[in-house]
Amino acid sequence: GNSVTQMEGPVTLSEEAFLTINCTYTATGYPSLFWYVQYPGEGLQLLLKATKADDKGSNKGFEATYRKETTSFHLEKGSVQVSDSAVYFCALSDLDTGRRALTFGSGTRLQVQP
Amino acid sequence: EAGVVQSPRYKIIEKKQPVAFWCNPISGHNTLYWYLQNLGQGPELLIRYENEEAVDDSQLPKDRFSAERLKGVDSTLKIQPAELGDSAVYLCASSLNQRTQAFFGQGTRLTVV
Numbered sequence: 001g002n003s004v005t006q007m008e009g010p011v012t013l014s015e016e017a018f019l020t021i022n023c024t025y026t027a028t029g030y031p032s033l034f035w036y037v038q039y040p041g042e043g044l045q046l047l048l049k050a051t052k053a054d055d056k057g058s059n060k061g062f063e064a065t066y067r068k069e070t071t072s073f074h075l076e077k078g079s080v081q082v083s084d085s086a087v088y089f090c091a092l093s094d095l096d097t098g099r100r101a102l103t104f105g106s107g108t109r110l111q112v113q114p
Numbered sequence: 115e116a117g118v119v120q121s122p123r124y125k126i127i128e129k130k131q132p133v134a135f136w137c138n139p140i141s142g143h144n145t146l147y148w149y150l151q152n153l154g155q156g157p158e159l160l161i162r163y164e165n166e167e168a169v170d171d172s173q174l175p176k177d178r179f180s181a182e183r184l185k186g187v188d189s190t191l192k193i194q195p196a197e198l199g200d201s202a203v204y205l206c207a208s209s210l211n212q213r214t215q216a217f218f219g220q221g222t223r224l225t226v227v
Contacts, residue, residue, distance in 0.1 A: 004156070036218075041220075042220060043117075043118070043205070043218040043219055043220040043221060044157070044205070044207075044218040045218070046215055046216075046217075049215075089156050089157075091156070100162070100170070100212040100213075101147055101159040101162050101170065102147075102157070102159070102216065103159075104156030104157050104158070105156050106154065106155050106156050107154070107155070107156050
């Protein structure tokens with residue numbers, strides 16, 4: 001079956017530090033990959049996505065590249081801000097199989113200190 | 115445009131009592147999802163609707179959980195009777211169809227005491 005593995009948190013960084021949150025996946029088909037973000041008190045929001053190998057998704061300074069050879073989709077940002085503090089979820093959607101819904105990782109909490 | 119609306123935001127009930135959650139998806143969205151999010155975990159699919167038809171309910175504990183989506187718009191998720199282990203956040207999401215982006219509501223946080 002499909003699964004997503006994320007690095008455990010919390011990740012604590014100082015403002016303007018470089019961020020990497022690791023994500024690897026297992027899928028029986030050829031999935032699309034996503035990063036969702038959950039700010040305190042808010043619902044899940046799509047941050048970025050990639051639908052095929054070597055695609056790079058980007059939004060709000062965050063980037064992630066779909067690496068089929070390593071089955072990874074690591075999230076990066078060059079300079080984090082306090083406002084980036086949230087929980088980040090890596091997810092996949094595999095339309096080639098019958099399970100056409102998102103499979104999520106367990107989430108990684110990011111805390112950015114001023 | 116209004117997003118996915120869920121109510122209530124919070125619910126506290128005693129074990130063995132029934133509880134219901136309501137979801138109003140984005141207008142025009144044919145696909146509706148209910149997810150369960152346990153503390154410190156990612157959401158897990160409970161059920162997916164295409165219009166009024168439940169097309170994936172393999173993860174729904176049917177002995178105590180039920181869901182409906184009358185007229186293919188609003189949806190209700192019910193638990194009867196609730197158990198302590200049901201304490202979690204219940205998320206609703208909708209999308210135009212199964213191939214497009216899903217938008218999530220803020221969720222209902224259930225506490226069973």
